[in-house]
Amino acid sequence: MAKKRAPGAPLRLDNEKQLLKHYYAGQRMESPMGGYLMLLGLRHGEDGDSIGIFECSASSLRYELVIPKATRTERKKVKDALDEGEDPDCPRHGHGTRLVRAGRDLVCMSCGVAYAKAS
Numbered sequence: 001m002a003k004k005r006a007p008g009a010p011l012r013l014d015n016e017k018q019l020l021k022h023y024y025a026g027q028r029m030e031s032p033m034g035g036y037l038m039l040l041g042l043r044h045g046e047d048g049d050s051i052g053i054f055e056c057s058a059s060s061l062r063y064e065l066v067i068p069k070a071t072r073t074e075r076k077k078v079k080d081a082l083d084e085g086e087d088p089d090c091p092r093h094g095h096g097t098r099l100v101r102a103g104r105d106l107v108c109m110s111c112g113v114a115y116a117k118a119s
C-alpha cells in the first residue's frame, strides 16, 4: 500500500536529474504514469532552490521537481555578462531565455532560479 499523504500533495519523481535535462532543453518530460509532465507553476523551495509543479497528462497526478539553486559557476557566468553590459540569458535554458528582474534578483522565469542580484 502506498503511504497516506495529504490530498493533492505533489509526488516526487525518481529520475529528477534526467528530467531536469529535458526541462532545460525544452523537451517533453515523460511521466511515470505514461503521459508527459506539464508545468503548472513554480514556487520557492528552501535555500534558494525552486520547485516546479507538474501535472501528468495521463493520470492528472501532480509531481514536484526540485530545480536546484544557481551554482557558483552559473552566478559567475551571469555576472560576467552583466559586467560586459550584456543582457544575460539563463545559464541552463540557454540563448534566448533572458533573465528578468524580480524584486532584487535576476531570475529565469522558466527555472524560477535567481542567478544574480539586479543592479
Ligand SMILES: [Zn+2]
Residues within 6 Å of the ligand: 090, 091, 092, 093, 097, 108, 109, 110, 111, 112
Ligand atoms: Zn532557466
